[in-house]
Amino acid sequence: MLTSVNFIQKNATRFIGTALVCGSALLSGCAGASVTNMSAANTPATMQAGVQSTMHPDTIYVYTFAADPQQVKLDSGMLQKLKTQMSGSSDAQQQVADADAVREQVADEIVKKLQAQGLHAVRTDAPVPADQNVLLVQGSFQTIDSGNRRRRMLIGFGAGKSEVTTSVQILYKPAGGEPRVVQSFNANADSGxxxxxxxxxxxxxxxxxxxxxxxxxxxxxxxxxxxRAGVSADAKHLGDAVAKQISQMGVENGWISTAQKS
Structure with missing residues (x-):
């Protein structure tokens, strides 16, 4: 017959194992990103004799997305506010730092994912060469919200969630031509x-x-x-989602093979 202590120990072990297994599934499945409100414009080529030539960029240029630091929402938890005060930085300075960090992370992640597929992707904030067929990736952030880490840990189920949202425009510029929007969409990522x-x-x-x-x-x-440490992880997930959308567009237009996309 099991004693009370043995019963507790036995169930404690069982619980820990179950918690770790379930937790692992939750970590991999809850936090993530999505693309919505996609709008595809006509491709840069014109219909002639019933045949449409598709775009084929030599290089994909990824610009740093625009962000207004004043729209950045800092972690609303008291401990995080105290940490900021102790560091000697103001809320305004922290907002600028958070905005800059997210902008860098998203652009870097898009380039990293596209390069991993063998594509010539480059980060830039400068004018692109006039003699190349290029794809331009531009965007602006609507939300950079750190949420409340304490509420995420204690309550969960979306309480205190962090979130990053952006609008994205994909433009194609043929050599010697003018850029035009070929696709636009919104991308969202949160802590789950x-x-x-x-x-x-x-x-x-x-x-x-x-x-x-x-x-x-x-x-x-x-x-x-x-x-999934707040907006830092959200920025990575969002960059992944944008890169996947570009890849899908490449597959549909024939300049990325299905094997490359996978």
């Missing part, structure tokens, strides 16, 4: 809806392992916050 420590501890409490549940839950969420 993973349950918080309170919910995790509640599951453990039902099994009679409150202390162990709370400890396991806190550890699990500590790992999750490291893996």
């Amino acid at each position: 809806k993973m349950p918080g420590v309170v919910e995790t501890a509640g599951v453990g409490a039902a099994a009679g392992t409150v202390a162990t549940a709370a400890a396991a839950g806190a550890g699990l969420h500590g790992v999750s916050e490291t893996k």
